[in-house]
Amino acid sequence: xxxxxxxxxxxxxxxxxxxxxxxxxxxxxxxxxxxxxxxxxxxxxxxxxxxxxxxxxxxxxxxxxxxxxxxxxxxxxxxxxxxxxxxxxxxxxxxxxxxxxxxxxxxxxxxxxxxxxxxxxxxxxxxxxxxxxxxxxxxxxxxxxxxxxxxxxxxxxxxxxxxxxxxxxxxxxxxxxxxxxxxxxxxxxxxxxxxxxxxxxxxxxxxxxxxxxxxxxxxxxxxxxxxxxxxxxxxxxxxxxxxxxxxxxxxxxxxxxxxxxxxxxxxxxxxxxxxxxxxxxxxxxxxxxxxxxxxxxxxxxxxxxxxxxxxxxxxxxxxxxxxxxxxxxxxxxxxxxxxxxxxxxxxxxxxxxxxxxxxxxxxxxxxxxxxxxxxxxxxxxxxxxxx
Amino acid sequence: xxxxxxxxxxxxxxxxxxxxxxxxxxxxxxxxxxxxxxxxxxxxxxxxxxxxxxxxxxxxxxxxxxxxxxxxxxxxxxxxxxxxxxxxxxxxxxxxxxxxxxxxxxxxxxxxxxxxxxxxxxxxxxxxxxxxxxxxxxxxxxxxxxxxxxxxxxxxxxxxxxxxxxxxxxxxxxxxxxxxxxxxxxxxxxxxxxxxxxxxxxxxxxxxxxxxxxxxxxxxxxxxxxxxxxxxxxxxxxxxxxxxxxxxxxxxxxxxxxxxxxxxxxxxxxxxxxxxxxxxxxxxxxxxxxxxxxxxxxxxxxxxxxxxxxxxxxxxxxxxxxxxxxxxxxxxxxxxxxxxxxxxxxxxxxxxxxxxxxxxxxxxxxxxxxxxxxxxxxxxxxxxxxx
Numbered sequence: 011x012x013x014x015x016x017x018x019x020x021x022x023x024x025x026x027x028x029x030x031x032x033x034x035x036x037x038x039x040x041x042x043x044x045x046x047x048x049x050x051x052x053x054x055x056x057x058x059x060x061x062x063x064x065x066x067x068x069x070x071x072x073x074x075x076x077x078x079x080x081x082x083x084x085x086x087x088x089x090x091x092x093x094x095x096x097x098x099x100x101x102x103x104x105x106x107x108x109x110x111x112x113x114x115x116x117x118x119x120x121x122x123x124x125x126x127x128x129x130x131x132x133x134x135x136x137x138x139x140x141x142x143x144x145x146x147x148x149x150x151x152x153x154x155x156x157x158x159x160x161x162x163x164x165x166x167x168x169x170x171x172x173x174x175x176x177x178x179x180x181x182x183x184x185x186x187x188x189x190x191x192x193x194x195x196x197x198x199x200x201x202x203x204x205x206x207x208x209x210x211x212x213x214x215x216x217x218x219x220x221x222x223x224x225x226x227x228x229x230x231x232x233x234x235x236x237x238x239x240x241x242x243x244x245x246x247x248x249x250x251x252x253x254x255x256x257x258x259x260x261x262x263x264x265x266x267x268x269x270x271x272x273x274x275x276x277x278x279x280x281x282x283x284x285x286x287x288x289x290x291x292x293x294x295x296x297x298x299x300x301x302x303x304x305x306x307x308x309x310x311x312x313x314x315x316x317x318x319x320x321x322x323x324x325x326x327x328x329x330x331x332x333x334x335x336x337x338x339x340x341x342x343x344x345x346x347x348x349x350x351x352x353x354x355x356x357x358x359x360x361x362x363x364x365x366x367x368x369x370x371x372x373x374x375x376x377x378x379x380x381x382x383x384x385x386x387x388x389x390x391x392x393x394x395x396x397x
Numbered sequence: 398x399x400x401x402x403x404x405x406x407x408x409x410x411x412x413x414x415x416x417x418x419x420x421x422x423x424x425x426x427x428x429x430x431x432x433x434x435x436x437x438x439x440x441x442x443x444x445x446x447x448x449x450x451x452x453x454x455x456x457x458x459x460x461x462x463x464x465x466x467x468x469x470x471x472x473x474x475x476x477x478x479x480x481x482x483x484x485x486x487x488x489x490x491x492x493x494x495x496x497x498x499x500x501x502x503x504x505x506x507x508x509x510x511x512x513x514x515x516x517x518x519x520x521x522x523x524x525x526x527x528x529x530x531x532x533x534x535x536x537x538x539x540x541x542x543x544x545x546x547x548x549x550x551x552x553x554x555x556x557x558x559x560x561x562x563x564x565x566x567x568x569x570x571x572x573x574x575x576x577x578x579x580x581x582x583x584x585x586x587x588x589x590x591x592x593x594x595x596x597x598x599x600x601x602x603x604x605x606x607x608x609x610x611x612x613x614x615x616x617x618x619x620x621x622x623x624x625x626x627x628x629x630x631x632x633x634x635x636x637x638x639x640x641x642x643x644x645x646x647x648x649x650x651x652x653x654x655x656x657x658x659x660x661x662x663x664x665x666x667x668x669x670x671x672x673x674x675x676x677x678x679x680x681x682x683x684x685x686x687x688x689x690x691x692x693x694x695x696x697x698x699x700x701x702x703x704x705x706x707x708x709x710x711x712x713x714x715x716x717x718x719x720x721x722x723x724x725x726x727x728x729x730x731x732x733x734x735x736x737x738x739x740x741x742x743x744x745x746x747x748x749x750x751x752x753x754x755x756x757x758x759x760x761x762x763x764x765x766x767x768x769x770x771x772x773x774x775x776x777x778x779x780x781x782x783x784x
Contacts, residue, residue, distance in 0.1 A: 048666050154669050214675045215649035217659045221676050222609075222641065229616055229633075236669075246616075254609065262602035262738070272604045272703050273711060279435050282541050282623075282700055288601045289608050313669055316659050324660060346733065351649070 032087035050153035058133030059119035063111030075118040076181030076188035101386040108389040123310035137306035150236035178202035203335035207381030209352035211319040211326040226250035252296035261344035261377030331363030342372040342380040419474035437540035445520030446506035450498030462505040463568030463575035488773040495776040510697035524693035537623035565589035590722035594768030596739035598706040598713040613637035635692040639683035648731035648764030718750030729759040729767040
């Protein structure tokens with residue numbers, strides 16, 4: 011039985027899944043050619059997508075879900091009844107749930123450079139993709155892509171389905187970046203916006219923290235400047251990067267519940283080379299996820315996140331002033347990765363521009379991860395906001 | 398003019414020094430032989446120390462200052478009038494200051510495995526020290542040492558001076574660990590205790606974060622399993638470790654003031670290999686500090702900190718119940734490295750044992766670093782507590 015990558019993090023931390031899920035079919039969208047924000051061409055672009063609920067006649071009931079850094083399109087339901095766990099937001103997406111698939115047509119797609127490129131349920135285009143020009147993976151010849159590029163590919167998908175209005179765009183973490191960028195670029199199309207554990211920009215502190223995810227990959231000799239596809243992945247570097255991502259997404263309270271205290275590490279007192287059991291376990295969990303992920307894709311996601319600011323120009327504040335959507339910010343109280351101050355500053359800029367957002371915090375012990383595994387705590391707020 | 402390592406971090410972040418400093422002379426203390434907590438012998442042990450103020454006749458006016466991870470004995474004053482900046486807590490230690498050297502004899506020593514081993518003003522014993530047995534640096538044959546070992550060497554120093562009572566022990570960060578361990582091991586000797594930006598234990602989350610400081614050193618090929626003294630330091634790994642230490646000690650508000658926004662990084666959009674200016678500057682600052690520090694010493698300090706819990710046994714809660722000192726916890730509100738919850742839990746355990754500590758927070762924009770560069774904000778509280 012195959013456990014989807016996008017939720018393995020949560021699964022590895024011991025969360026269990028809700029029942030009452032929907033059957034989901036993964037689909038493919040192809041763009042013959044796409045021009046990136048930095049003026050380069052990718053041809054073709056393939057991404058995966060899935061949907062829950064039914065599109066109504068005038069196509070006015072569409073809610074777009076945009077996924078987080080380590081996530082995929084799989085926001086709800088199961089591909090097969092035997093799947094261990096459903097999509098990451100299954101607790102709020104489904105029949106009768108906060109994002110009610112009896113009312114809404116909920117659609118979600120894989121981004122460009124999706125981390126989980128070797129998950130058979132993921133369809134993405136990035137450095138691990140075979141370049142038609144060379145017959146080999148792009149590697150670092152793949153262009154730098156931005157959150158704006160993610161949004162443009164999604165827009166092409168929605169255009170192909172004849173969808174021109176979004177009842178709402180909702181996404182957690184890096185998904186909040188895409189959701190906000192949608193509302194900035196296409197203010198007439200986006201009626202409601204919910205940035206969850208998110209922000210209208212990455213600050214310098216966050217951009218440098220992201221670089222620390224990239225570092226273990228870049229210093230792994232097996233990375234070989236991104237040219238490793240015929241030799242095998244830089245597993246040590248990739249595993250370490252994923253371990254750091256896990257820790258940075260979790261609040262100490264949750265982390266200390268999950269991983270053992272150094273008090274029991276007797277060898278560590280005797281031998282400077284001995285590692286802590288908590289470190290070993292964190293790395294073991296990360297190593298499982300590494301089998302589905304690609305090191306270069308992580309670097310491209312890091313870069314897309316480092317460059318994030320609404321509108322992708324010089325002033326994210328001026329960009330968010332363009333948003334017409336009714337907006338609800340939902341940061342997590344214990345979030346140390348994209349702390350509530352970022353949501354507050356984002357909301358404050360919208361408020362200054364005359365479009366005051368609503369604001370509520372997600373409680374919980376898991377920090378940033380509460381926006382994924384603990385989202386049910388604000389299900390009522392989301393439901394009310396969508397009415 | 399030589400700038401002391403222990404304060405270079407603060408200096409690099411743009412802090413300026415107070416006037417009204419005292420002249421300081423660095424001294425050497427030698428122990429012919431020392432047995433570590435894990436039963437190994439180091440012979441000899443040398444550490445540096447310095448003092449401010451005058452020891453009174455009955456030796457009852459002694460305040461011990463214990464230094465932080467990247468610190469040295471140089472807590473106050475200047476070695477020479479031409480020194481660029483005084484010791485790190487000069488704003489609160491000196492004639493008429495909160496820790497008044499007109500009243501108190503203030504003493505401070507370098508720890509074992511001090512980070513700044515190549516600073517000419519630092520005297521320490523660690524992996525970079527020449528082993529008398531081999532005529533070569535110990536490297537990783539140096540035993541793992543603990544906060545308890547740091548305290549035992551300090552006790553030997555005080556014993557050699559005939560000092561058997563401490564009016565107070567005060568230290569920031571890793572210095573708080575030593576201060577607390579003093580009060581646990583020698584409850585009859587320690588009358589007052591001020592753990593600043595500190596904790597009675599390291600939690601699992603903190604221990605794993607510390608491992609992330611060690612990682613860049615360990616994966617640098619030049620580290621060579623700690624055996625690099627004839628070939629030169631693992632500069633890349635050491636520099637990266639020091640960069641991470643800086644970021645982890647600083648709150649985003651301060652960090653964002655100090656380092657440039659990625660918005661200006663035009664090359665980063667064009668080239669996945671291009672680094673962010675903020676990262677480059679952080680690394681440049683770290684590289685200056687790296688010239689005075691030793692990579693193995695950092696690993697030993699990481700390990701000592703990872704193993705930290707009061708009493709060094711299975712229950713730090715039982716250990717802190719032995720403390721008789723009147724105690725004041727001073728965490729920094731914005732501290733993301735040793736956040737206030739650690740001080741609160743520590744204080745709570747002492748409270749449960751019938752010795753309720755006082756508690757106040759240090760305000761500021763610099764997070765953990767506020768306990769060093771922003772200590773003046775709680776000078777009055779320290780002064781009152783010492784009366």
